[in-house]
Amino acid sequence: MNEKDLLKKALPPWQNTALERDLWPGMLRRLDQAPARWQRFDWALIALLFAWCLFFPELLPQLLYHL
Amino acid sequence: MDTQAGDKPELDEAVLGARFAAGDLAAFETLFRQYQRPVYAWIVRIVRNPAAAEDLTVETFWRIWRSRRRFDSSRPFGAWARRVATHAAIDHLKTARAEVQLPAVLPSPDAADAAERREIRDAVAGAFRSLPARLQAVATLALIEELPYEEISAATGHPIGTIKTRVFRAVRLLRKKLSKLGIRP
Numbered sequence: 001m002n003e004k005d006l007l008k009k010a011l012p013p014w015q016n017t018a019l020e021r022d023l024w025p026g027m028l029r030r031l032d033q034a035p036a037r038w039q040r041f042d043w044a045l046i047a048l049l050f051a052w053c054l055f056f057p058e059l060l061p062q063l064l065y066h067l
Numbered sequence: 068m069d070t071q072a073g074d075k076p077e078l079d080e081a082v083l084g085a086r087f088a089a090g091d092l093a094a095f096e097t098l099f100r101q102y103q104r105p106v107y108a109w110i111v112r113i114v115r116n117p118a119a120a121e122d123l124t125v126e127t128f129w130r131i132w133r134s135r136r137r138f139d140s141s142r143p144f145g146a147w148a149r150r151v152a153t154h155a156a157i158d159h160l161k162t163a164r165a166e167v168q169l170p171a172v173l174p175s176p177d178a179a180d181a182a183e184r185r186e187i188r189d190a191v192a193g194a195f196r197s198l199p200a201r202l203q204a205v206a207t208l209a210l211i212e213e214l215p216y217e218e219i220s221a222a223t224g225h226p227i228g229t230i231k232t233r234v235f236r237a238v239r240l241l242r243k244k245l246s247k248l249g250i251r252p
Binding site: 003004006007008009010011012013014016017018019020021022023024026027030031 | 092096099100103104107108111112115117121124125126128129132187188189191192195206207210211212213238241242245250
């Protein structure tokens with residue numbers, strides 16, 4: 001008996017490959033959890049930082065010092 | 068990949084694929100309903116756990132939805148879905164592998180009674196599940212499910228030579244682990 005035979009005795013081929021239920025409701029829940037709003041929020045933060053640097057350039061060294 | 072409603076014309080799927088790639092959720096739902104069963108059937112053969120396979124089917128379609136812009140609608144959706152599913156299953160095996168614990172040395176199979184034979188089978192299964200995920204997935208498909216190398220190659224995106232090497236390495240590693248447990252095939 002070789003490794004393959006031993007393996008097939010321990011782990012026979014999987015017989016029941018039929019899906020018992022529709023997974024679309026679970027998929028919809030997963031899609032709802034998607035962090036879609038984060039990206040917009042990130043862009044808003046970057047724009048805010050950019051505007052701040054544009055209007056108050058003298059504060060930039062201070063900001064860099066504290067980082 | 069066979070589908071539940073596999074009698075749809077090819078053109079329909081290309082149009083559907085193009086709509087899906089453009090972000091049409093209704094097209095995605097149609098593709099999901101068409102392919103959830105073959106994707107599940109593929110995953111459950113690799114991970115051998117129906118509950119995990121259901122979760123991984125959703126994970127596969129989540130990955131598919133996220134990368135929809137990269138989908139080439141002139142190519143078959145089923146083949147792409149199977150490839151994504153294979154990678155999702157391998158990622159699952161990587162985490163599941165950490166939970167596998169090998170037993171101590173076992174008695175010789177020559178003198179084994181029914182209980183000992185069961186222990187040996189469990190030990191072989193444990194040793195196999197402790198293999199690296201990539202080797203385990205390929206070896207499951209090639210040695211247990213006895214799928215052709217071409218099919219495994221298409222599903223993983225690796226050349227046939229790589230698949231053969233991985234199967235060879237899996238067998239060698241399994242032999243080593245079994246020998247440490249006192250099991251000689």
